[in-house]
Amino acid sequence: MATSVEQPQTLIYVLGVTVIFLASALIGIMYLAQIDISQEYTLYNIQYSSTVSRMVNSPTCFALEESFELPEGYGTETQVQAGIIDWWKFNSGITKVCSDGRIIYAYLSSLDGTLQKQLLTGRDPLTALSDSDLESIDNWNTKQEKYYVLVYKDSQLIPAILEVRIKG
Amino acid sequence: MKKAGGAFLTELLLATVLVLIIAAGFFGIQHIPGFSLEPEAKALIQSVGDNEICNVNLLNLIRSPNEDGTLGDTLITSYLTKDYTVFNETTTNILNQVMLRRWVMNLSINNRVEATFGDPAGFVAVPCIAYVPLPQPFFSNCSFSEIQTGFDGYEINFTTPDGNVTMEIVNQFVTDSDKIGGFGVYPTSEWTTIPETAIIGEPTTINDTLNADLLILQIYVGDESEEVLIPYELTISEPSEDPDGLTEVHLTKKDLVQQCSIALNLFVELNNE
Structure with missing residues (x-):
């Protein structure tokens, strides 16, 4: 039961x-x-990394390129100093090869405050950015990082911070 | 029947409660702070950029100019005096200004941590490494490099940290024919068969022995019985166009970089934004 x-x-x-x-x-x-996983976000980060890496490490952007004499009969050779910014190149602005069609904002400031320079793709590098430009950049909702770099100017290395933002 | 009906209701109620608990768990877990699958995926992707930042910052840190020459030189001084105050202050000052995130730096030699800088509070970090070579006089087993000169028939002796090396340059002559590689004259050198137990093994690389300006031997120095053999490179070259044929003999230890350098490991907090 x-x-x-x-x-x-x-x-x-x-x-x-x-x-x-x-x-x-x-x-x-x-x-x-x-x-x-946001595909757009992924691409953005890779884009940022590759662009900043090129700016810091490539002689087509801001990286210092030095030449030195080889032993007699072997001519000269050049060496890229990755991570060291050539002040002359930076002062000349962001080239098209460097920006690769992107709108880039770069701010270089030495730790001692003696060097300060802001660049924006498409703007005259010899003219200071306008308030409207800066306001527009502030509104970019993009990744922002600081890099510790050395700036080569007048045969001297000056410690500085490079800040890069890329318009999405 | 009442019992069966009661049991059915109890089971149904239990099952409903269990389903609700599981449902609440599934939907509620994503509201727990710090728990989400999505940020983990982002972190893996972002580490590419984080590693780039780490490398650039660390590389420029050790070659930053300061009173001693570079910050790398200050590091060597700090290590030799075991006083890291100056290095720590300078490093902390720079990294705190540059980093938007937390960081920790380890100083180690031969994989043994000697000092730690920064706040070692636990965080998920991206590591990178840079080496600062130790000066030879302060690290006797590293970076042996000595140049001696000898004429035909001279015996050349090297006293290395790993044993003595003796060799004799014999039957040397020069010729001014066949200009190769920018040298005007070319010595042809021979050496006696393996002169001492300190040199173990036959020459493995010899460039242009008949009419040469550069001879390279890969040799091992050490005690064969203890099976401790350290690789060295012996280079015999003609350093000038002097027809008297002064021969330069250069013995170099092929160091392991981690044994002869101070390793700096920088850990940068992973960006989870």
């Missing part, structure tokens, strides 16, 4: 476990479906 009571209980257990399993699976799938 005991089985008449146990059989419905077993059925309830099976039904209950099945319901819980299905509900859990459904909720799990719904939760996993919510995970979304």
